Amino acid sequence: MTDGLETDVDGATDAAARRDEVVAAVTAHAGEIARELALLGGGDYGQETFVTDAGAWTLKYDAGDVQYLRFEPTSGSETYVVSTKQPPKPEALADAMADYDAFVEAYNRHVASFDGVLEDVSTEFPAVASTESLVVERDRIVRRIRDVADAIAGELHRYDGEYGTFSKTISKTRWELKWDGAVASYLRVGGEGGVYLLSQYEPPSIPDLRQYVGDVPAFVAAYNDHVDDLEADLSRVSFDPD
Incomplete structure (x- = not known):
């Protein structure tokens, strides 16, 4: 207790440390999604948005690394779960993480939507005229x-x-x-x-x-x-x- 004041100040160290653990885990997991998207898209960089019942998730990546993972809820402020600038507030992170599994499921549906797309594509091409x-x-x-x-x-x-x-x-x-x-x-x-x-x-x-x-x-x-x-x-x- 500080002299002359009645209220103790709670430390934020534990909350910040836990927040950083969660962000590191999400960064690693979302990095796997980023690399798969890069393979699917045929390039090193890009972004995709996945819609869930609770909002929309946008993953931007470059060379397979996550540039940011943004959650935009149907109501309320957006949260950058992963960012190169600053970490999210613990409360905002907790709200976003409640929908993270739904984001991954939306990504999985996105990948599954390509199943069989190329099965009927012929690789028998016309002869090439000589010059x-x-x-x-x-x-x-x-x-x-x-x-x-x-x-x-x-x-x-x-x-x-x-x-x-x-x-x-x-x-x-x-x-x-x-x-x-x-x-x-x-x-x-x-x-x-x-x-x-x-x-x-x-x-x-x-x-x-x-x-x-x-x-x-x-x-x-x-x-x-x-x-x-x-x-x-x-x-x-x-x-x-x-």
Whole structure:
């Protein structure tokens, strides 16, 4: 008893210790549910809500660990039974735990609802069409474009220097060839962000190639006109995709 006061102060240590024991047990048990949900959902994180007669339980998890387990009763304030911030009050925890078994049963029903869902799903799939002939034809045309672009690059390298770009407008679209030495680094249609008919990385898509290959002769003709305008000793170049 404190001098001058008549009422003893009860210690909260026992209640807090018991609260922490319950929370630790729930965290471990709910962690099993979290890992099963992660397996079922096909990912490491997510959340699910399970409804009982007394309220709703929401379990949020990340990498199989419980981020929080929240109980929202049909009346009254919500309680975070498990939380990364602070433990629940003992009274609120006791109220929530009275419905915990119902939460687990709701989870079990959720899992059971998937029983037999995939039994009639067929794994006999249609044959996959081959792209081999398309790729062979694409690569053949790209090689022809490469040949003519390298020929232009070689002439421009001889006339204009080690590296540079040559651009012309074809069918109202900008075409640009960049050379580095006697080799074309790229042939691009449409400016920055456009389509690369040639590049150091990957071939163009077949639809893009189909759209622009018909204008390659016009680009070559524009280069030859450029040669005529220069009146210099640059060789003409021709292109025939066939």
